[in-house]
Amino acid sequence: MxxxxxxxxxxxxxxxxxxxxxxxxxxxxxxxxxxxxxxxxxxxxxxxxxxxxxxxxxxxxxxxxxxxxxxxxxxxxxxxxxxxxxxxxxxxxxxxxxxxxxxxxxxxxxxxxxxxxxxxxxxxxxxxxxxxxxxxxxxxxxxxxxxxxxxxxxxxxxxxxxxxxxxxxxxxxxxxxxxxxxxxxxxxxxxxxxxxxxxxxxDIPSAEMIKYAANAMLATRISFMNDIANLCDLVGANVDMVRKGIGSDARIGTKFLYPGCGYGGSCFPKDVKAIISTARKHGYDMRVLRAVEEVNEAQKHLLFEKLERHFDGRLKGRRVALWGLAFKPETDDMRQAPSLVLIDELLKAGATVRVYDPVAMNECRRILGDNVEYGANIYDAALEADAIMLVTEWKEFRMPSWGVVHKAMRLPAEGEPLPPVLDGRNIYDRSELNSAGFTYYGLGK
Ligand SMILES: NC(=O)c1ccc[n+]([C@@H]2O[C@H](COP(=O)([O-])OP(=O)(O)OC[C@H]3O[C@@H](n4cnc5c(N)ncnc54)[C@H](O)[C@@H]3O)[C@@H](O)[C@H]2O)c1
The missing domain is CATH 3.40.50.720 (NAD(P)-binding Rossmann-like Domain)
Structure with a gap:
């Protein structure tokens, strides 16, 4: 053949x-x-x-x-x-x-x-x-x-x-x-x-539609859980428990129920846009998917907003270590990655960004050149940093030596809270980080 x-x-x-x-x-x-x-x-x-x-x-x-x-x-x-x-x-x-x-x-x-x-x-x-x-x-x-x-x-x-x-x-x-x-x-x-x-x-039209419907459904689950996580934050519930509680319902299932800092990549963002556009051309309004997109856009800014609040809006001159550039682990693809939105906001706010990703460093150099600093590993990325932002949940980021990270970072100024770790994928444990001398920010917990 x-x-x-x-x-x-x-x-x-x-x-x-x-x-x-x-x-x-x-x-x-x-x-x-x-x-x-x-x-x-x-x-x-x-x-x-x-x-x-x-x-x-x-x-x-x-x-x-x-x-x-x-x-x-x-x-x-x-x-x-x-x-x-x-x-x-x-x-x-x-x-x-x-x-x-x-x-x-x-x-x-x-x-x-x-x-x-x-x-x-x-x-x-x-x-x-x-x-x-x-x-x-x-x-x-x-x-x-x-x-x-x-x-x-x-x-x-x-x-x-x-x-x-x-x-x-x-x-x-x-x-x-x-x-x-x-x-x-x-x-x-x-x-x-x-x-x-x-x-x-x-038939041919159904096959074409299946792909968009599949991606739209997955994107919907992500935005839905991001909405639920944001509400958990406001009402004092823990989204990890909520996720387990609903995921164990066989009608719902456990996959794609993880809140995060927004979906990216070359497929979900463009495919959700494309199906909305197809519907519009046929005089139909995909209301659910417009909301899915809106929630996702907002979600990509959430870590930045948390950081801004932590420092009372004073981000100029701060150094931020950004762990993870690819839109998800095990790829070097940075198309529509949340990391790009966060880096852009941090730079605009006058912060310095020092990044590390196990495989997407060259891709980042191609896109951002010298606008950011490049660390050799997570600890090197944390050098003199005022804050850590975890954006992609690579395995090697899951259990860092927090003592080494802390030592690498800048001490907070007099009267400032402990240095923040902004966990964009909810993979860290708040009490562990608090004992290691950090302020922990997760999503919905
Ligand atoms: N990346 C994914 O995970 C994924 C998954 C499922 C479906 N898709 C879909 O598959 C399609 C391709 O996605 P991708 O991520 O592989 O894209 P890509 O950008 O990685 O690859 C496209 C390739 O096509 C080549 N190309 C463009 N015009 C050409 C031409 N006229 N003749 C020969 N080559 C040409 C480009 O040089 C490039 O190498 C898209 O429609 C995407 O939505 C992607």
Missing amino acids: NIAIIGTGYVGLVTGTCFADMGMQVVCVDNNEAKVQGLRQGVIPIYEPGLAPLVKKNHEAGRLSFTTSLKEGIADAEAVFIAVGTPPDEDGSADLSHVLGVAGEIGDCLDGYKVIVTKSTVPVGTAELVRARVRECLERRGATDVEFDVASNPEFLKEGAAIKDFMSPDRVVVGVDSERARKVMQRIYRPFLISSDRMLFT
């Missing part, structure tokens, strides 16, 4: 590599020359646990190759997966220019039956736009006898656990409208679903 993947980012590279690992012949196409050159030499452009050795193994075995030429990449493929980015447009809708650009390129060189699959997260109706664009190109070339199908195969992998998610998916959703395409897609995914068939075939 020959497969082409167009767009070799988080999704494209993981998808291509996992297909190759199941014995398929995969060509990954990307229009970023440097990325393709790097991949050919074994340079993996993203941090994703387990990905590097898998790329190396399959590349060396000759099952996984990289090219900038789409024509060459799709030549022998039975299925072409479009996995390019769909960033938010100015009005929040998904920018489909990359997806449709690729569809046009495919139409310009398609010379035999293939299934053209949208793996990028795209609004309902996009597969039809892809079909129309490919047809247009075929007509222009006078190649209307060339057959093809479109399919929608949204991706549910989580950055940080992408290989595991792809290799053992909870479900594989495929929207098709032809038996021929269905058979091709079934064959591609059979190796991943040998122990149990978790393949869900739907």
